[in-house]
Amino acid sequence: xxxxxxxxxxxxxxxxxxxxxxxxxxxxxxxxxxxxxxxxxxxxxxxxxxxxxxxxxxxxxxxxxxxxxxxxxxxxxxxxxxxxxxxxxxxxxxxxxxxxxxxxxxxxxxxxxxxxxxxxxxxxxxxxxxxxxxxxxxxxxxxxxxxxxxxxxxxxxxxxxxxxxxxxxxxxxxxxxxxxxxxxxxxxxxxxxxxxxxxxxxxxxxxxxxxxxxxxxxxxxxxxxxxxxxxxxxxxxxxxxxxxxxxxxxxxxxxxxxxxxxxxxxxxxxxxxxxxxxxxxxxxxxxxxxxxxxxxxxxxxxxxxxxxxxxxxxxxxxxxxxxxxxxxxxxxxxxxxxxxxxxxxxxxxxxxxxxxxxxxxxxxxxxxxxxxxxxxxxxxxxxxxxxxxxxxxxxxxxxxxxxxxxxxxxxxxxxxxxxxxxxxxxxxxxxxxxxxxxxxxxxxxxxxxxxxx
Amino acid sequence: xxxxxxxxxxxxxxxxxxxxxxxxxxxxxxxxxxxxxxxxxxxxxxxxxxxxxxxxxxxxxxxxxxxxxxxxxxxxxxxxxxxxxxxxxxxxxxxxxxxxxxxxxxxxxxxxxxxxxxxxxxxxxxxxxxxxxxxxxxxxxxxxxxxxxxxxxxxxxxxxxxxxxxxxxxxxxxxxxxxxxxxxxxxxxxxxxxxxxxxxxxxxxxxxxxxxxxxxxxxxxxxxxxxxxxxxxxxxxxxxxxxxxxxxxxxxxxxxxxxxxxxxxxxxxxxxxxxxxxxxxxxxxxxxxxxxxxxxxxxxxxxxxxxxxxxxxxxxxxxxxxxxxxxxxxxxxxxxxxxxxxxxxxxxxxxxxxxxxxxxxxxxxxxxxxxxxxxxxxxxxxxxxxxxxxxxxxxxxxxxxxxxxxxxxxxxxxxxxxxxxxxxxxxxxxxxxxxxxxxxxxxxxxxxxxxxx
Numbered sequence: 001x002x003x004x005x006x007x008x009x010x011x012x013x014x015x016x017x018x019x020x021x022x023x024x025x026x027x028x029x030x031x032x033x034x035x036x037x038x039x040x041x042x043x044x045x046x047x048x049x050x051x052x053x054x055x056x057x058x059x060x061x062x063x064x065x066x067x068x069x070x071x072x073x074x075x076x077x078x079x080x081x082x083x084x085x086x087x088x089x090x091x092x093x094x095x096x097x098x099x100x101x102x103x104x105x106x107x108x109x110x111x112x113x114x115x116x117x118x119x120x121x122x123x124x125x126x127x128x129x130x131x132x133x134x135x136x137x138x139x140x141x142x143x144x145x146x147x148x149x150x151x152x153x154x155x156x157x158x159x160x161x162x163x164x165x166x167x168x169x170x171x172x173x174x175x176x177x178x179x180x181x182x183x184x185x186x187x188x189x190x191x192x193x194x195x196x197x198x199x200x201x202x203x204x205x206x207x208x209x210x211x212x213x214x215x216x217x218x219x220x221x222x223x224x225x226x227x228x229x230x231x232x233x234x235x236x237x238x239x240x241x242x243x244x245x246x247x248x249x250x251x252x253x254x255x256x257x258x259x260x261x262x263x264x265x266x267x268x269x270x271x272x273x274x275x276x277x278x279x280x281x282x283x284x285x286x287x288x289x290x291x292x293x294x295x296x297x298x299x300x301x302x303x304x305x306x307x308x309x310x311x312x313x314x315x316x317x318x319x320x321x322x323x324x325x326x327x328x329x330x331x332x333x334x335x336x337x338x339x340x341x342x343x344x345x346x347x348x349x350x351x352x353x354x355x356x357x358x359x360x361x362x363x364x365x366x367x368x369x370x371x372x373x374x375x376x377x378x379x380x381x382x383x384x385x386x387x388x389x390x391x392x393x394x395x396x397x398x399x400x401x402x403x404x405x406x407x408x409x410x411x412x413x414x415x416x417x418x419x420x421x422x423x424x425x426x427x428x429x430x431x432x433x434x435x436x437x438x439x440x441x442x443x444x445x446x447x448x449x450x451x452x453x
Numbered sequence: 454x455x456x457x458x459x460x461x462x463x464x465x466x467x468x469x470x471x472x473x474x475x476x477x478x479x480x481x482x483x484x485x486x487x488x489x490x491x492x493x494x495x496x497x498x499x500x501x502x503x504x505x506x507x508x509x510x511x512x513x514x515x516x517x518x519x520x521x522x523x524x525x526x527x528x529x530x531x532x533x534x535x536x537x538x539x540x541x542x543x544x545x546x547x548x549x550x551x552x553x554x555x556x557x558x559x560x561x562x563x564x565x566x567x568x569x570x571x572x573x574x575x576x577x578x579x580x581x582x583x584x585x586x587x588x589x590x591x592x593x594x595x596x597x598x599x600x601x602x603x604x605x606x607x608x609x610x611x612x613x614x615x616x617x618x619x620x621x622x623x624x625x626x627x628x629x630x631x632x633x634x635x636x637x638x639x640x641x642x643x644x645x646x647x648x649x650x651x652x653x654x655x656x657x658x659x660x661x662x663x664x665x666x667x668x669x670x671x672x673x674x675x676x677x678x679x680x681x682x683x684x685x686x687x688x689x690x691x692x693x694x695x696x697x698x699x700x701x702x703x704x705x706x707x708x709x710x711x712x713x714x715x716x717x718x719x720x721x722x723x724x725x726x727x728x729x730x731x732x733x734x735x736x737x738x739x740x741x742x743x744x745x746x747x748x749x750x751x752x753x754x755x756x757x758x759x760x761x762x763x764x765x766x767x768x769x770x771x772x773x774x775x776x777x778x779x780x781x782x783x784x785x786x787x788x789x790x791x792x793x794x795x796x797x798x799x800x801x802x803x804x805x806x807x808x809x810x811x812x813x814x815x816x817x818x819x820x821x822x823x824x825x826x827x828x829x830x831x832x833x834x835x836x837x838x839x840x841x842x843x844x845x846x847x848x849x850x851x852x853x854x855x856x857x858x859x860x861x862x863x864x865x866x867x868x869x870x871x872x873x874x875x876x877x878x879x880x881x882x883x884x885x886x887x888x889x890x891x892x893x894x895x896x897x898x899x900x901x902x903x904x905x906x
Contacts, residue, residue, distance in 0.1 A: 009832040011549035011765050012536065012873040014485035021478035024554050028561040029471035042573050046801040049577035057585040061829040064554070071558065075819075078574025082564045083465065090571075090791070095563035096464035101477050101517070105524065107556035107767050108481040110548035111535040118543070120495050121531025124502035132510040155608065156811035166655060181657055182632060194789040195812060201784065202619060202810065204634055204657025252791055308813075312464050314560050315815060331654065336647040338543070338705055338867075348499040357655065357810060358609035359648060360761075362768060366528075376514040379462040414791075420465040 020064050027068055028100075031076075032083070035421065040087050042080045049078055085421035088430060091252075091280050092418030096312035098374035102367025103314050112360040116349035117341045119363070123350055126153055126365035132372060134321055136286040137305070140298045143321035145350075151321045152328075152355045153364045157279040158195035159357055160304040160320040165199045165244055167327040168273030168301070172243040174330075175271075185209045185235050186244045189223040189258070191251040193277060209240065221254055223247065225262035232270055244273050247300075249293050250281025253414065257281070257293050264299020276300040279318070283310040284388065287381045301327075310418045312371045312383065317364050329354040383420075390427050391417040397431040403438050473517050480521055481553075484529075485536070488874065493540050495533045502531055538874035539883060544705075544733050545871030549765035551827035555820025556767050565813040569802035570794045572816065576803055579606055579818035585825060587774055589739040590758070593751045596774035598803075604774045605808045606817045610732040611648035612810055613757040613773040618652045618697055620780040621726030621754075625696040627783075628724075638662045638688050639697045642676040642711070644704040646730060662693065674707055676700065678715035685723055697726045700753075702746050703734025706867065710734070710746050717752020729753040732771070736763040737841065740834045754780075763871045765824045765836065770817055782807040836873075843880050844870040850884040856891050 010016065052074045082093045113122035130151025131144050143149045154160045169184060176183075184205055188196045190212045200210040211231055215221045232242045245267045247258040260276060267274035276297055282305030284290040297303055302322045307313035322328055333354035343349045353359050375383070394415055398404045404413075413434070417427070463469065505527045535546045566575035583604025584597045596602045607613045622637060629636075637658055641649045643665045653663040664684055668674045685695045698720045700711040713729060720727035729750055735758030737743040750756055755775045760766035775781060786807035796802045806812050828836070847868055851857045857866075866887070870880070 009828060009836050011547075011551070011828065011836065012485060013550065014482045017485055017550045017553065018478060018482035020550055020554055021482065021557070022475055024557050025471060025474035025478055028557065029467045029474065031561060032465060032467035032470055042570075044573050046569065046573070046796055047577070049574060050581060053578075053581055055584075056588055057825040057830050059830045061832055062826045064827060067823060067826050075574045075578065078572065078577065079562055080564060080570065080572045082572075083562070090565070093563055093565045094464075095561070097466065097470045097473055098464070100470065100560050100563075101473055103560035104474070104477050104481065104557060107553050107560075108484060108548070109532055109536070110546055110553075110767050111533060112543070112546045112768055116499065117494075117533065119531065119533045119535075120497050120499070121502060121528045124500070124531065125506075125528065128503060128506050131508075135509055156813045158811045158813070162810065169657075178659065179635060181634065194787040194792075198785070198787050198812075201787075202655065204622075206631065252789075314563050315565055315813060316811075332651070334647040334651045334654075336705075339647075343499055357615065358611045358769075359651075360609045360611070360768060370520060372510040373515045373520050374517065375462060375464065377510050377512045379514055383462050383464065 023064060023068075027071075035081060035084050036086070038076065038079075038081050038084065040081050040084045042078050044078045049074065083419060083421065085419050085423060085426040086430060087419045088415050088417065091309050091416055093308060093315050094310055094312045094418065094420055095314050096371060096375075096420055098370040099312055099314035099367045101374075102370040106363040106366045109363055111363060113363060114353035114359050114361060115339060115341065115344055115351040117343055120349075122363045122365065123352060125369055126352065127151070127350060129365045129369045129372065130319060130321065133307070133319060133368070136377060137282065137294065138291055139303060139321055142323040143303060148325060149321065149323040150325050150350070151319060152352055153368070154318040154320050154356060155316040156318050157193065157277060157304055157306055158198060160302075160318050161193075161195050161246065161275060161277060162199040162202060163328060163332060163356060164273065164275050164302040164320070164322065165196075166203055166331045167322075168244045169203055169205070170331040171273070171327050172241065172271075176241060180241060182206055183209075183239065183241045185211060185240045185242045186246070187211045187213065187228055187231060187242065188246040189213050189215045189221075189248070191215055191221050191223075191253060191256060192246050192248055193252050193279070196246050221251065221256045223258045223263065225259055225266060228263060228266055232266065242270050242272050244275070246275045246277060249276060249278035249285075252280070255281060260294070260296025261299055262296070264296055268299065273301045274299060275302045275304070277304050279304060279306040280309050283307070284384050286377065287384055307368055307371075310384065310387070312375065312380070312420065313368050317368055319368075325355065332356065387417050387422070390422060390424060391415070393424060394427050394431065397427070401435060401438075403442060476517060476521075480524075488534060488537050489539070491529065491532075491534050491537065493534050493537045495531050497531045502527065536872060536874065538872050538876060538879040540872045541868050541870065541883060544762050544869055546761060546768050547763055547765045547871065547873055548767050549824060549828075549873055551823040552765055552767035552820045554827075555823040559816040559819045562816055564816060566816060567806035567812050567814060568792060568794065568797055568804040570796055573802075575816045575818065576805055578822055579805065580604065580803060582818045582822045582825065583772060583774065586760070586772060586821070589830060590735065590747065591744055592756060592774055595776040596756060601778060602774065602776040603778050603803070604772060605805055606821070607771040607773050607809060608769040609771050610646065610730060610757055610759055611651060613755075613771050614646075614648050614699065614728060614730060615652040615655060616781060616785060616809060617726065617728050617755040617773070617775065618649075618658075619656055619784045620775075621697045622656055622658070623784040624726070624780050625694065625724075629694060633694060635659055636662075636692065636694045637697075638664060638693045638695045639699070640664045640666065640681055640684060640695065641699040642666050642668045642674075642701070644668055644674050644676075644706055644709060645699055645701055646705050646732070649699050674704065674709045676711045676716065678712055678719060681716060681719055685719065695723055695725050697728070699728045699730060702729060702731035702738075705733075708734060713747070713749025714752055715749070717749055721752065726754045727752060729756045732757060732759040733762050736760070737837050739830065740837055760821055760824075763837070763840070765828065765833070765873065766821050770821055772821075778808065785809065840870050840875070843875060843877060844868070846877060847880050847884060850880070854888060854891070856895060
């Protein structure tokens with residue numbers, strides 16, 4: 001920004017955007033080119049960055065090169081490289097060229113899409129693309145936009161479960177009276193994501209009324225329907241009001257699938273909302289051979305899948321479908337004077353502000369649209385199958401080393417394959433690390449049955 | 454993505470990212486170059502896009518050029534151009550070269566920063582940059598990170614007011630008992646942003662207990678402290694429990710400033726949380742001559758300003774400071790097994806997941822950091838002052854046309870200057886439009902006192 005002086009700042013000059021944008025593209029492409037040279041987990045100590053940066057913002061502008069030098073030398077060492085092919089922690093957070101381009105375009109248009117009128121394309125593209133993805137997942141028709149339901153992009157699965165919990169809470173309270181909030185009960189399992197508990201905290205559900213039912217190895221840590229039924233009956237008998245049940249397709253700890261059909265039937269017969277959280281595993285269900293894991297979703301009131309986990313769409317993009325969008329709107333709408341407009345008043349359009357916690361929202365559908373178009377469904381299916389193959393390869397590695405069999409039941413390895421750049425050689429290298437650790441731990445040298453070919 | 458076939462998708466190839474990234478930079482730079490050629494408000498009818506796009510995602514990949522052609526011919530006509538220099542609706546949503554570059558970098562690193570360990574740089578840069586901005590705003594020391602307080606980037610002001618309302622709610626319920634939720638009362642004015650009411654809905658505060666006190670022209674629509682005191686006394690006398698007061702610096706409808714100091718004193722003497730919403734106007738307070746509008750913020754428990762409105766930082770970037778971060782953490786933390794790590798367990802670090810609604814979060818501090826560094830404080834002050842000058846120029850225009858004086862009190866023109874590209878000529882053109890409308894309305898020709906020079 002040199003040479004502009006204090007009086008002539010042009011913060012959105014198209015030619016400067018062009019020049020600096022190209023410079024940034026090269027910086028980022030080089031980062032990806034060299035990504036394997038970084039340690040996956042950042043090695044810094046708490047407080048490292050404060051020692052490297054000044055105490056206050058600069059009075060005068062600095063050059064982009066200065067800033068990029070700092071990114072290279074001060075920021076990147078503090079980054080845990082989720083895009084590294086050697087990242088197997090938590091769940092993957094997929095970036096892709098298409099997703100990245102979508103983020104660029106969204107940042108460039110930089111509109112705030114609370115109502116349809118604030119950029120009709122943002123609302124309409126979101127509806128269309130969520131219908132596309134819903135069809136790929138073979139979701140029941142009621143989840144698609146032409147009827148009373150529809151899809152919406154939330155920031156995270158935490159927000160998805162929160163908004164449907166609020167919708168369910170208010171729907172129930174309209175039936176039983178507002179003063180009953182303290183009697184409402186939520187059900188999930190001890191494998192359900194902690195977002196459920198947080199949603200209860202936020203929505204004012206009594207912490208003691210959030211039932212995380214115990215699971216064990218007899219059901220492979222899936223939630224047994226009879227345990228749910230018993231808990232619900234007991235709660236009703238003591239005057240409480242069951243209103244929300246969460247099932248999971250692909251739990252965080254062990255990717256277990258809850259029995260959706262039975263859980264859904266229980267929820268329905270007790271006038272409860274049934275939410276299905278498939279944040280991670282849902283992506284795989286666009287492959288016909290894995291669609292079976294969603295069987296029973298037709299009994300659900302809402303369904304969530306994170307395209308930002310394993311579907312090549314940059315964070316954040318958590319796709320949520322509901323059968324009854326009015327339940328969301330009744331909980332989350334506000335209609336102040338300054339947001340009124342003809343299209344909304346005439347009820348001709350969807351205003352996504354009423355489907356979510358914040359008022360403002362980014363143009364997030366662009367990146368999902370670009371992923372679907374630039375890769376195409378067959379490529380995406382191939383991508384998911386390839387990761388599943390890589391995970392099987394890792395399983396084979398483990399199976400051929402008797403020391404790991406010997407330890408099973410004591411330590412559990414959770415190894416999440418899903419980074420876009422991961423290939424067979426990265427799995428082999430990770431396995432080598434684990435074997436070396438085992439050798440050190442057990443005091444025995446590495447055996448020669450290291451990697452299956 | 455042609456030529457890769459179904460078997461060889463490389464979704465994160467560095468050279469493809471380079472090639473396509475450059476292509477996208479040029480597309481975006483051209484958009485900004487021509488931005489004045491678009492009608493600011495999208496002219497499409499509800500449902501326009503569904504007629505232009507296919508019913509399902511493509512099986513085979515499409516070329517980037519195809520997609521960009523569709524962006525140009527199908528998406529952009531449905532965009533309301535918030536970055537146009539002729540955009541004066543709602544509030545501005547500032548994009549800038551620096552903010553855009555920050556978004557690019559954040560999308561490229563694409564980490565999910567829920568805990569410090571998931572990318573230490575993301576947490577630490579956020580703390581540092583919020584301290585920088587807090588110092589520019591001359592916030593009291595208790596809001597900065599070295600003590601018990603600190604800053605955090607939320608997505609929107611709605612989320613900011615929600616998280617502090619939840620913190621206040623739970624702090625009060627710890628004192629008076631959980632069953633008192635139905636007795637809690639919130640106070641704001643009829644000019645307070647609708648986000649306060651939505652936060653009450655979400656947090657389970659009784660809708661009848663959200664007091665939006667009436668204001669009028671006698672205080673220029675600011676909230677009179679004596680009205681607040683009376684309402685609180687009355688509520689206490691009937692057994693209710695006041696717990697939260699929201700003051701505004703720059704209301705949505707007329708940019709009014711509530712009397713922070715007096716409101717803060719009232720809140721303190723009643724054991725209530727005092728939140729200050731300066732979402733829009735806060736930016737201007739980095740100029741010494743406008744800092745007076747924050748006088749009294751030292752009495753607040755929390756303070757919020759949207760860098761994505763008028764501070765050249767792309768949406769979303771809502772900066773929130775609190776004096777007692779533990780109040781947030783006590784309301785919003787969950788600590789499941791899969792998120793445990795040494796640094797968090799030892800309490801050595803900040804884990805921002807416990808300061809916000811979602812679990813996952815983007816690397817949003819990068820863009821604010823780049824704005825502060827690439828422009829520098831003096832340029833930013835100049836930028837804000839220039840917009841205020843332009844608004845004054847508009848005021849002059851209006852003042853010189855007697856027809857608008859004559860109508861005042863019947864119609865209110867809300868004209869928000871703040872788009873990065875806006876210059877004096879855009880104001881003049883907008884004024885011309887308004888004059889022409891007035892001529893049509895009044896049946897009188899345009900007078901020759903149109904624009905002050």
